[in-house]
């Protein structure tokens with residue numbers, strides 16, 4: 091159970107669910123941490139989208155925008171899943187900062203290849219954490235959250251794949 095979870099039961103906000111109080115606590119805690127990671131990685135991806143430079147600018151700029159959009163699109167379903175389970179979810183940027191496990195990168199300048207490598211690693215770790223959360227869902231028989239996670243894991247792995255391929259050195263022309 092995540093120590094910093096904020097899923098304490100408030101009777102006014104506890105949606106009835108047949109999964110039980112332990113499921114609400116454990117799955118909500120895991121999902122809120124994932125939600126914080128998605129917001130943090132969304133903003134880091136936008137940061138690199140805004141600050142990338144160099145000969146591959148257009149390709150990288152567009153790739154990162156597409157990936158940021160995909161991350162942002164996962165945030166609302168994650169938060170609403172927590173509410174469906176009777177938990178409470180994130181309330182502020184400060185709350186994200188307290189729960190996120192993705193590290194920020196506030197460097198003045200990052201080379202394009204370092205940007206791609208860092209995001210590839212972040213997305214791979216995100217997929218790992220989603221797989222762990224899937225295990226928590228399995229323990230409690232929460233097939234709906236598990237099924238959503240399966241899609242998001244595939245998306246995170248796709249982002250990692252694109253970042254990996256985009257950063258490979260080109261073939262030397264003959």
Ligand SMILES: [Fe+2]
Pocket residue numbers: 139155
């Ligand atoms: Fe943009």
